Amino acid sequence: MSRLVVLAGPTAVGKGTLVRALRDRYPDVWVSVSATTRAPRPGEVDGVDYHFIGDDDFDRMIEDHALLEWATVHNSHRYGTPRQPVDQALAAGRPCILEIDLQGARQVRETMPEAHFVFLAPPSWDELVRRLVGRGTEDEEQRRRRLHTAKTELAAEAEFDQTIINDNLDDAVRALARIVVEGE
Numbered sequence: 405m406s407r408l409v410v411l412a413g414p415t416a417v418g419k420g421t422l423v424r425a426l427r428d429r430y431p432d433v434w435v436s437v438s439a440t441t442r443a444p445r446p447g448e449v450d451g452v453d454y455h456f457i458g459d460d461d462f463d464r465m466i467e468d469h470a471l472l473e474w475a476t477v478h479n480s481h482r483y484g485t486p487r488q489p490v491d492q493a494l495a496a497g498r499p500c501i502l503e504i505d506l507q508g509a510r511q512v513r514e515t516m517p518e519a520h521f522v523f524l525a526p527p528s529w530d531e532l533v534r535r536l537v538g539r540g541t542e543d544e545e546q547r548r549r550r551l552h553t554a555k556t557e558l559a560a561e562a563e564f565d566q567t568i569i570n571d572n573l574d575d576a577v578r579a580l581a582r583i584v585v586e587g588e
């Protein structure tokens with residue numbers, strides 16, 4: 405079985421950018437596509453960024469035990485990891501990444517303790533706020549909720565096996581590659 409890496413970290417820390425950059429360099433890395441009940445942002449593609457589904461379909465996936473983990477994130481929408489594609493990618497020997505929130509990471513730690521848990525941290529709190537405001541995809545109320553969650557998430561860093569500080573993207577990609585691809 406290949407390695408399963410769970411990558412978590414606060415809002416706007418750059419998880420998506422980091423994972424995309426890693427996959428560009430290492431096409432063999434498999435990245436889970438989550439299901440979510442939130443609406444797509446401009447430019448997001450169904451089946452690529454997320455499986456955008458309704459509440460009924462999400463309920464059904466929970467009932468069918470089709471999710472490896474799921475959580476309500478930022479007190480608003482539900483997000484979950486479809487189980488079967490992960491099992492298949494691991495069985496095929498591909499290094500796998502789940503980019504999920506802290507609640508989801510804790511569930512995976514219970515069910516798959518052999519997974520490797522990586523925390524992506526911002527260089528500073530001010531920089532995190534700057535990135536969230538700068539990407540301009542959330543209104544003020546949503547930003548307030550996300551920063552509230554971020555405080556809890558940052559406090560949980562010690563639960564993870566390793567921390568990567570996302571200051572310089574190239575350095576962060578190299579650090580994640582050592583864990584995901586080289587199995588350090």
Ligand code: 5GP
Nearest residue numbers: 438439474475477483484485503504505508
């Ligand atoms: P966003 O709405 O910005 O795409 O994602 C919000 C949060 O949901 C991020 O912290 C992201 O890691 C988390 N998230 C995305 N997919 C999943 C998932 O499948 N499970 C869990 N638990 N969290 C997820």
